[in-house]
Amino acid sequence: MNTLDDLLGGGAGQPGSLTGTTVLLRSDLNVPLDGDTITDDGRIKASLPTIKALTDAGAKVVVTAHLGRPDGKPDPKFSLAPVAARLGELLGADVVLASDVVGDSAKATVAGLQDGQVALLENVRFDPRETSKDDAERGALAAELAGLAAGAGGRAVFVSDGFGVVHRKQASVYDVAKLLPHYAGYLVSEETAVLRKLTTEPERPYVVVLGGSKVSDKLGVIKALLEQVDQVLIGGGMAYTFLAAEGKDVGKSLLQQDMVDTCGQLLNEYGSKIVLPNDVVVADSFSPDAKTEVVFAGEIPSDWQGLDIGPDTRATFRRILGEARTVFWNGPVGVFEMAPFAGGTKAIAEAIADSSAFSVVGGGDSAAAVRQLGVDEAGFTHISTGGGASLEYLEGKELPGLAVLDEPQPENGAGQ
Ligand SMILES: Nc1ncnc2c1ncn2[C@@H]1O[C@H](COP(=O)(O)OP(=O)(O)O)[C@@H](O)[C@H]1O
Numbered sequence: 439m440n441t442l443d444d445l446l447g448g449g450a451g452q453p454g455s456l457t458g459t460t461v462l463l464r465s466d467l468n469v470p471l472d473g474d475t476i477t478d479d480g481r482i483k484a485s486l487p488t489i490k491a492l493t494d495a496g497a498k499v500v501v502t503a504h505l506g507r508p509d510g511k512p513d514p515k516f517s518l519a520p521v522a523a524r525l526g527e528l529l530g531a532d533v534v535l536a537s538d539v540v541g542d543s544a545k546a547t548v549a550g551l552q553d554g555q556v557a558l559l560e561n562v563r564f565d566p567r568e569t570s571k572d573d574a575e576r577g578a579l580a581a582e583l584a585g586l587a588a589g590a591g592g593r594a595v596f597v598s599d600g601f602g603v604v605h606r607k608q609a610s611v612y613d614v615a616k617l618l619p620h621y622a623g624y625l626v627s628e629e630t631a632v633l634r635k636l637t638t639e640p641e642r643p644y645v646v647v648l649g650g651s652k653v654s655d656k657l658g659v660i661k662a663l664l665e666q667v668d669q670v671l672i673g674g675g676m677a678y679t680f681l682a683a684e685g686k687d688v689g690k691s692l693l694q695q696d697m698v699d700t701c702g703q704l705l706n707e708y709g710s711k712i713v714l715p716n717d718v719v720v721a722d723s724f725s726p727d728a729k730t731e732v733v734f735a736g737e738i739p740s741d742w743q744g745l746d747i748g749p750d751t752r753a754t755f756r757r758i759l760g761e762a763r764t765v766f767w768n769g770p771v772g773v774f775e776m777a778p779f780a781g782g783t784k785a786i787a788e789a790i791a792d793s794s795a796f797s798v799v800g801g802g803d804s805a806a807a808v809r810q811l812g813v814d815e816a817g818f819t820h821i822s823t824g825g826g827a828s829l830e831y832l833e834g835k836e837l838p839g840l841a842v843l844d845e846p847q848p849e850n851g852a853g854q
């Protein structure tokens with residue numbers, strides 16, 4: 439895989455070694471927001487080393503990124519405006535935000551870039567072709583993105599640094615690398631180097647904690663993980679589909695109905711490795727002011743929803759984590775953004791931070807939870823920016839955004 443150091447070449451770190459080059463940079467700037475306030479800027483900070491290396495070398499840097507899951511059309515709720523402002527603060531330089539993805543504003547913004555300057559394109563998922571299943575549609579958007587960088591004159595290259603999104607076969611992650619000379623950024627290189635250690639003879643017991651709300655994405659990887667690890671502790675929104683598979687009424691909790699049978703099969707086959715919550719914190723509404731109670735997992739009232747793991751479950755998870763030698767954690771085990779449902783996630787984060795295991799926590803919200811709940815970041819071996827991406831890497835699956843970086847450089851790529 440070609441890396442940023444290959445791009446920087448003999449002139450690594452030398453001012454001017456990339457003068458005349460326009461870099462289309464894919465970063466993962468998908469940060470949690472409360473309205474238009476960024477509640478955790480970890481992913482923006484993680485993108486800085488690559489951006490700075492490029493600007494120091496004199497490149498024009500055109501960043502493309504997504505925020506949330508908009509419906510393939512512009513939606514102010516998902517604008518990258520707060521991200522552009524924060525990125526500019528952290529870089530100590532203006533970051534112009536184009537008001538579209540590849541339209542007139544994007545073209546004018548790129549045309550106005552000086553050497554060593556950074557621009558951000560608006561949320562790439564505002565264009566429906568980004569996430570299309572149709573190769574030709576994605577390819578067309580990729581060609582427009584590559585054309586933007588080439589349109590600035592000089593050489594155009596692609597740097598892939600959005601580790602959190604390399605598991606997505608999307609235009610700005612995958613297809614564009616087929617059109618431009620491509621390089622892995624520092625974040626992608628570092629993240630894969632740490633995760634590789636988890637796939638090569640991890641010390642045992644090896645324990646995985648899974649939570650969060652992207653249930654359908656993550657249930658798919660559990661089977662492969664169960665083959666490799668000693669225990670999987672399940673909390674968060676993930677837990678209720680398993681509890682339903684055990685025949686329990688989960689009330690209004692998050693439930694992936696079409697995966698109940700799959701969860702039942704996993705419980706049959708790997709039951710001894712799967713640890714489910716024994717008790718949960720339930721609420722009468724999805725609100726920080728809701729009425730709450732702790733109940734056995736089999737006794738969730740039908741109008742209530744489970745929003746955190748209960749105290750018995752925390753104790754069980756703590757005990758297992760205390761004995762682990764390798765831990766991977768993705769997904770908060772409760773709705774940690776609301777104080778009444780943050781206790782389980784804090785207990786898990788502290789248990790991992792206190793242990794001497796090789797420990798990796800991955801995911802935008804999981805990493806944010808560690809920081810927001812005041813848990814010592816130094817207690818983790820590595821805090822990864824990618825949740826789903828890390829899980830799929832650990833599963834052993836080929837990640838499209840990484841595999842494409844191993845392909846030969848295009849011979850007649852845009853800007854060549
Ligand atoms: N029981 C639950 N019900 C609904 N949402 C939950 C529950 N537990 C956790 N969550 C939510 O899961 C979200 C994070 O999920 P996810 O995106 O899968 O994690 P990550 O970003 O770390 O990969 C958080 O916003 C959290 O509020």
Ligand SMILES: O=C(OP(=O)(O)O)[C@H](O)COP(=O)(O)O
Nearest residue numbers: 468602603801802824825826827
């Ligand atoms: O937040 C992300 O992933 P994560 O929640 O698995 O850490 C990435 O930005 C990918 O987003 P997506 O899961 O909407 O493709």
